[in-house]
Every structure is written in C-alpha cells, then in structure tokens.
Amino acid sequence: MSLFSFFQKRNTAPAARERLQILLAHERTNGEHSDLVNLLREEIIQVIARHVKVDGEKVAVKMDKGDQFSTLEVDIELPADLERKKAA
Amino acid sequence: MSLFSFFQKRNTAPAARERLQILLAHERTNGEHSDLVNLLREEIIQVIARHVKVDGEKVAVKMDKGDQFSTLEVDIELPADLERKKAA
Incomplete structure (x- = not known):
C-alpha cells in the first residue's frame, strides 16, 4: 500500500485544509x-x-510503544495562508 | 488501519534490524x-x-509529489549497537 493511500484514507477532514503529518517509527x-x-x-x-x-x-501528537515498535504521529493543521517564515 | 500495521506490513527485512522510519506528508x-x-x-x-x-x-530517502500531497519517506537502518550520542 503506498504512502499516499495511507494518508488519503486517514484524511476524513471535511474541508480540505493545509496539513502536515509526520509518522515516525522506531x-x-x-x-x-x-x-x-x-x-x-x-x-x-x-x-x-x-x-x-x-x-x-x-498540533496533535500521538505516541505508541509496542514490544518491537515505538511510533509517533504528529498531525499539524497549517494556517490557510501558510505564513512562511524565513529560515532562521 | 493503525500506524503499527502500516510499518509491520512494510517490514520485509529478513533479520530484524534496528530501523527508524519517518513518513512526512504535506x-x-x-x-x-x-x-x-x-x-x-x-x-x-x-x-x-x-x-x-x-x-x-x-539512509534511503524517497520523495513523491502529487497534486494534493507531497510525501517524504526516510528509512534509516541504525547500527546494531545503536551508538547513542550525547545530545549536542
């Protein structure tokens, strides 16, 4: 299953919003x-x-720890105008 | 489908190795x-x-850009003894 489909399946947000999702698995x-x-x-x-x-x-953060895996899910809704900052 | 199952399904590595996977979707x-x-x-x-x-x-890096999604997959095989560095 490709990554796209993983995210698209999970996206139940009614109005499309700018979002950034990070999944981390150790x-x-x-x-x-x-x-x-x-x-x-x-x-x-x-x-x-x-x-x-x-x-x-x-910012929604979810952490899970199994025997073999630790996972982190961070789901960030970005501002509609996505104010970009100059890189520090 | 939970995040665990997503990673477990993708893990076809024969010998279990210490791995860190990051999935980023915008x-x-x-x-x-x-x-x-x-x-x-x-x-x-x-x-x-x-x-x-x-x-x-x-370190394997894979990036994908669709109309609505940009994704980044980083797959890092960690050293078995996982030499930990003191945080800088």
Missing part, C-alpha cells in the same frame, strides 16, 4: 534505546516551527 | 508552498544524526 531489536522517538519528538516539531507558523492548539 | 489546498517537505528533509535528518550515529549509506 523498530527495535531489543528493549533498549526505546526513548529515541520521545527524544526526537520535540526537536522535529521545532524544525517545523522554524519554517511555518504553528498554532500549538492545532 | 497536504496542500493549493499549488503554493509545495517545497515544504523538501525544506524539512535535511533538517529532520540532521536532528536524527544528533542522537544516533547515522551511516549515510544506510
């Missing part, structure tokens, strides 16, 4: 290093906030 | 701002390289 071979996804979460959101105006209330 | 309402995914790509990989030793040859 597949581990052993129980160690299981906080990598958590570590990356803040910094990835900061990278995005450097390029587009992000409204904290329009 | 859903646009108009043709503008279509380079956001490209802009974020380098910086997100840099964020990861700050936390784990990344072997350039073990």
